Amino acid sequence: MATDAHHGPEFLAHHFDRPVQQFDAAKLGMWTFLAQEILFFSGIFVAYLLFRSWYPEAWSLGSRLLDWRMGTINTFVLLISSFTAAQAVATAQRGERNKTTVYLAITLICAGIFMVVKYFEYSHKFHVGLLPGSLFNPTEEGWAEIAAAAANSHGMESAPAGTYANHVRSYIGLYFMATGLHGIHVLIGMGVITWVMIRNIKGEFTSEFWTPVDLVALYWHLVDLIWIYLFPFMYLID
C-alpha cells in the first residue's frame, strides 16, 4: 500500500491523506470548472435565443449562409472524439497504457479535422466579407449569397437587400462569437490532450493513478456538449 515510510504512493500529493481523497478533490474541482464553463457560454446561448425570437426571419436567412453538411461532418467528428476520449479513460483505468495513447491520439486527430473544416468555413466567410460587427462588409459575392439565402428563407423571400443587412449582421456576429469561443476551447483541448498524452507515454499513469486522463476527457466531453447545441442552433434553422 504505502511505498514510502512517510506517505503513500508517489502520485499522492503530500497535502492529501489518501488517494481517494486526492481523487475526489480533483473531480470536484473539475466539475466546478465545468459548471463555470456552462455559465461562461450561457451569455452566448441567451443572446442567441433572444435575438432569434426577435429576428426569426434574419435567423432563418443567416442559417442558410452556412453549409449544414459541414456542420454535420463536424458533429460526427466531435462525437467520435468524445467516444475515443471515453475509451482513453477506460483503458487508462485498466492500465493499458499503449491503448490510452492511441485513443488520445485519435481524439487529437478528430479535433484537428474539426478545426480544418472550421478553417474552410471561416476562410470563405472572410473572403466574402461576412464578418462580425463593424467588420461586416460583404463583397458583391457576399451580397449575392445573402440574396440567395433570403430567397430560400422564411420571412425574407421578397425583402430588399438593405432592409435585412443589420439583422443578418447580428446573426453573423453571434455565429462568429459562438463558434469562435467554441473553437478556442477545441484548440485549448488539443493542447491539454497533447500534454496528457505525453505524460502517458512517459509512463506517469497506472491503473492506480489516471486522474489527469479522466479530467481532460471531462473537459473534452463538455466541448462536445456545447457543440451538440451549437450545431442545430446555427446550421439547422428552418
Add this chain to the structure above:
Amino acid sequence: MSHHDHNDDYHVRPHISSTKQNLAVLFGLFILTGLTVGAYRIHLGDANLAVAVIIATVKASLVCYYFMHLKYEKAFNTLFFLGSLLFLLIFLGYTANDTEYRADVDPDWGARVDRRRGDPAAGTGAAFLEGEFSPIPTLQEGESGE
C-alpha cells in the same frame, strides 16, 4: 451513497465503462444526429427550435450520463454540474420575461414600448412624452390591459 464502487476509503475504485457500452452510446449519438438533420430537412417550421432542443438534450444527456460517468458520479458533483444548468435557465427566463413582453401595452401608462430597444414605440411615444395624451390606458379592441 451512489458512489458504490469505492469499496474502501483508501484506493480509488472507479467504474470502468466497457468498450461495448461506449460504442452503443456512440451509435445512439449518430442516430440522434441523423434525426436532428432529418428534422431540419423536412422543414418543421415553428417546431424547428423545440425539436432541435429536445434532440440535442437527449444527446447531451447520453454524453453526460455515460461518457462523463454522471451515472457513477458522486451525487454532490452531479448536483453541482446540474446546478449550473438551473442558473442558465434563470438567466434565460428572467431576461426573456423582460424582452418578450416589451411590445405589450403597459397597463399603468397605456403606452407601447418598442420591444427591441425598450423605447416608446413609433407613433405613440413622442406625442405621449410631450404630454398630449393623459396617462390613461387607451386600449384597442381585443387588447388586454393586464
